[in-house]
């Protein structure tokens with residue numbers, strides 16, 4: 001578990017530890033649980049906990065509030081989309097690290113905040129107790145941080161005069177892929193927010209994050225001296 005949470009914000013660590021202690025695990029903790037499993041087996045002593053509980057085999061799973069819902073429920077759709085987004089950012093981060101971009105620290109933080117997005121989505125307000133709400137509260141500070149980063153990097157970019165296509169080298173193109181995953185996560189989160197089941201700041205965060213990823217794709221291309229492909233109407 002440590003390898004998953006150590007590079008995260010403190011509140012992320014606290015959240016993960018708190019939730020690990022619960023019978024039902026939130027999506028971020030799937031990975032955390034795997035790490036714990038591997039750690040125990042490497043140490044050799046403890047009985048190795050199994051990664052699978054088989055409780056999801058009939059196509060139902062649990063929210064953090066303990067409700068059993070079908071896996072095609074909008075909550076799991078949104079959780080899955082958030083997970084895909086974090087994975088896409090993780091891959092983009094690796095390409096950006098290879099090119100020495102310092103903004104990978106921001107991608108780290110964003111991946112941690114996406115854990116909190118998942119926690120909030122996995123806790124439908126209609127079945128949440130006060131203790132659930134307290135543990136999975138989403139902070140609007142994350143939105144302000146994104147806006148600050150967007151403004152800072154935008155100031156360094158040449159103004160956009162044409163449509164650009166996802167391009168500009170591996171860092172840039174992978175950030176565009178993450179941007180599109182972000183827009184899907186936003187589309188999946190919105191119905192839950194609209195139903196009053198998740199914090200509206202979650203949808204705002206995802207909306208702002210796709211702007212951040214667009215700007216960072218352009219910024220990465222600029223810093224690497226890569227050409228962005230401009231849209232040209234076919235003759």
Ligand SMILES: Nc1ncnc2c1ncn2[C@@H]1O[C@H](COP(=O)(O)OP(=O)(O)OP(=O)(O)O)[C@@H](O)[C@H]1O
Pocket residue numbers: 024025026027030051052053054055056057060061062063064071076077079080122
């Ligand atoms: N296919 C899915 N997509 C998105 N989220 C899921 C999916 N399946 C489960 N979840 C969420 O992730 C949490 C952890 O996943 P996990 O794989 O442990 O669930 P499960 O399929 O119900 O159980 P198991 O895999 O042990 O049979 C679940 O409690 C649920 O909130």
